[in-house]
Amino acid sequence: MYLHPRKSDWPADRVAEARAVIADVAHHSDHLIRLACNVLATHGDTAAERKDARVLLIVIDARRPVRRAQREDNGRAAR
Numbered sequence: 001m002y003l004h005p006r007k008s009d010w011p012a013d014r015v016a017e018a019r020a021v022i023a024d025v026a027h028h029s030d031h032l033i034r035l036a037c038n039v040l041a042t043h044g045d046t047a048a049e050r051k052d053a054r055v056l057l058i059v060i061d062a063r064r065p066v067r068r069a070q071r072e073d074n075g076r077a078a079r
Contacts, residue, residue, distance in 0.1 A: 017036070018043075021033060021036035025056075030064065038053075040052075040053035041057065
């Protein structure tokens with residue numbers, strides 16, 4: 001049995017979706033932004049796009065401890 005290779009649109013579709021998430025970053029969760037950054041860092045068209053995605057990933061990861069501290073502070077204030 002011989003499988004004919006198909007042209008996959010996966011990379012192009014995922015890159016387009018990742019760009020849409022990054023373009024509207026304020027309305028998406030950090031988890032989804034992280035996924036989009038990983039896709040663009042790996043499959044971005046240009047070196048600049050891949051670098052920008054890696055930088056945004058660092059920013060998203062750096063603010064995670066701040067959000068955890070804010071949740072803890074809000075939990076104490078509610079008691």
